[in-house]
Amino acid sequence: MRKKEAHILIVDDDEDILFSARVWLKKFFTEVSCLSQPKNILKFLAEQQIDAVLLDMNFRKGFENGRDGLYWMQEIRTLEPQLPIILMTAYGEVELAVEALKNGASDFILKPWNNEKLFASVNLAVDISRKNKKLNQWENVSIKTNQYQLDTKSSSMQAVMDQITKVAATDANVLLLGENGTGKYVLAEHIHELSERKNQPFVHIDLGSLSENLFEAELFGYKKGAFTDANQDYSGKIENAQNGTVFLDEIGNLPSHLQTKLLSLIQNRKLSRLGESKERLLDIRFIFATNENLKKAVSENRFRKDLYYRINTVELQIPNLRDRVEDIPTLGNYFLEKYKQKYHKTELTLNENLIEELVNYSWPGNIRELDHCIERSLILSNDKNLKLLMPQDEEADNPITNLNIEEMEEILIKKALKKHRGNISLAAEDLGLSRAALYRRMEKFEL
Incomplete structure (x- = not known):
C-alpha cells in the first residue's frame, strides 16, 4: 500500500511504546517522529508541520490520574488549535479520556492497542488535519489556498470552472478526466467546498495506491472475525465520509468484482461491511477521477458500462498544462511564494527570462511537475539568485x-x-x- 504523505508525532515516556507505535505507523505514513519528554512538544511543533499527535496521558512517576495528558493537550491546542490529538490511555482512565473528547481530543486509544484501530484512528485524524490545513493554509499570504489553479486566464480552464460552479450545488456524480498532475484532487476538493456538504468530511481514496487484497476492506470496512487479523469492527473509508463527499481517484483501477459492489452502493446508497449482512444507509456525494480512457476500457470489457454511465452524470475534461500556457506564470509564482516561505529564501523572484523558460517547456507531468521543478530549483539556488533546474536539464546533467x-x-x-x-x-x-x-x-x- 502506498504511504500517505503525513507527519505523525508520538509522545510517550515509554521507549517500547514509542518503538512499537512508530514501526506500525511507519508502514502507512511517510514520517513518524517520537518524543519521550512532553516538555519538548511545543518547540517541536513550532519547527515541524505535524498532521496528528498521539499523546500519552501519564508522564510523571507516581501520578497516574491522566491529568498530565489533559494538561499537554491544552498546551498543544493553544499553539495549534485544530491539530488532531489522539490520547493513549489505560483501561482505568477511560472516563477521563471521554472527558478529554469533550475538551477537544479527536479520539483515544486503549493500551495495549489493536493495530487496526490505531491505524484507523490516526488515518481519520490525518484526513481531518488535511481538511483544516486546506482551509487555513496561507491565510496571511496574498495567494490563497489553491487559488493558483482556480483563478485562470485559460479559456478551456474557465469553461471547466464555470461547469464546476453549476454542478457543485447539486449532489450529481462528477467524473474528472485528465492526465496525472492536472489538478483533479484540487478541483474535487473545490467542488466539495462550494457544496452544502462543505462542513462535512471530504475523504480522498486513491485507488491506484491500494493493493487489490486491501481494496474491499479499506473501502467498505469489515466485521470482527471477517478474516484473519480482523480483531474488531472497522468502518471503511466510504462510511467515514457520511454526510460528506467521497473522492474516488483512479477509478479505472477498480477490480471488476468491486465495480459491481460500487455500482450497487451508488444506486442504493447502502453499504455492507465485509462479513456483515447488515446494510448501512449512506448520505454521500461521489466525485470520481481517472487518467484512463474509460470508454476504451468499457469496449474492452475492463470496466462496466452501467457503472461508467452511473459515475459520469457530469463529465469534466481537465486541460493539460501545455494547453493552458497562459497560466504558467501564475502557477510558477504561486509555487515560488509557497517554497520561499518554507525554505526561508524570501528574496528570490521569477524574472521574465525564467518565466519564458517555464512557458517554453511542455510539462508532461503537468502542474505536479512544475511544482517539483520550482521546489528543487529553489532548494539548490543561493539566497539571491534563482536558477531554474528544468526537467530536461536535470536529465542532461x-x-x-x-x-x-x-x-x-x-x-x-x-x-x-x-x-x-x-x-x-x-x-x-x-x-x-x-x-x-x-x-x-x-x-x-x-x-
Whole structure:
C-alpha cells in the first residue's frame, strides 16, 4: 500500500511504546517522529508541520490520574488549535479520556492497542488535519489556498470552472478526466467546498495506491472475525465520509468484482461491511477521477458500462498544462511564494527570462511537475539568485555514468512517464510493471 504523505508525532515516556507505535505507523505514513519528554512538544511543533499527535496521558512517576495528558493537550491546542490529538490511555482512565473528547481530543486509544484501530484512528485524524490545513493554509499570504489553479486566464480552464460552479450545488456524480498532475484532487476538493456538504468530511481514496487484497476492506470496512487479523469492527473509508463527499481517484483501477459492489452502493446508497449482512444507509456525494480512457476500457470489457454511465452524470475534461500556457506564470509564482516561505529564501523572484523558460517547456507531468521543478530549483539556488533546474536539464546533467540499477531504474521511469505524458497505465505497460508497482517506484524516487 502506498504511504500517505503525513507527519505523525508520538509522545510517550515509554521507549517500547514509542518503538512499537512508530514501526506500525511507519508502514502507512511517510514520517513518524517520537518524543519521550512532553516538555519538548511545543518547540517541536513550532519547527515541524505535524498532521496528528498521539499523546500519552501519564508522564510523571507516581501520578497516574491522566491529568498530565489533559494538561499537554491544552498546551498543544493553544499553539495549534485544530491539530488532531489522539490520547493513549489505560483501561482505568477511560472516563477521563471521554472527558478529554469533550475538551477537544479527536479520539483515544486503549493500551495495549489493536493495530487496526490505531491505524484507523490516526488515518481519520490525518484526513481531518488535511481538511483544516486546506482551509487555513496561507491565510496571511496574498495567494490563497489553491487559488493558483482556480483563478485562470485559460479559456478551456474557465469553461471547466464555470461547469464546476453549476454542478457543485447539486449532489450529481462528477467524473474528472485528465492526465496525472492536472489538478483533479484540487478541483474535487473545490467542488466539495462550494457544496452544502462543505462542513462535512471530504475523504480522498486513491485507488491506484491500494493493493487489490486491501481494496474491499479499506473501502467498505469489515466485521470482527471477517478474516484473519480482523480483531474488531472497522468502518471503511466510504462510511467515514457520511454526510460528506467521497473522492474516488483512479477509478479505472477498480477490480471488476468491486465495480459491481460500487455500482450497487451508488444506486442504493447502502453499504455492507465485509462479513456483515447488515446494510448501512449512506448520505454521500461521489466525485470520481481517472487518467484512463474509460470508454476504451468499457469496449474492452475492463470496466462496466452501467457503472461508467452511473459515475459520469457530469463529465469534466481537465486541460493539460501545455494547453493552458497562459497560466504558467501564475502557477510558477504561486509555487515560488509557497517554497520561499518554507525554505526561508524570501528574496528570490521569477524574472521574465525564467518565466519564458517555464512557458517554453511542455510539462508532461503537468502542474505536479512544475511544482517539483520550482521546489528543487529553489532548494539548490543561493539566497539571491534563482536558477531554474528544468526537467530536461536535470536529465542532461545526470546521464547514465555507470550500471547502478537504481540510477537506471529512475531514468527509465522518468522517460516512460515523459513518453506517455504522465499516463500511469501506459507507462507501467511500457516498463513491464503493474500500476501499483510503478506507483511504489514513483514514491521511492519522489516523482
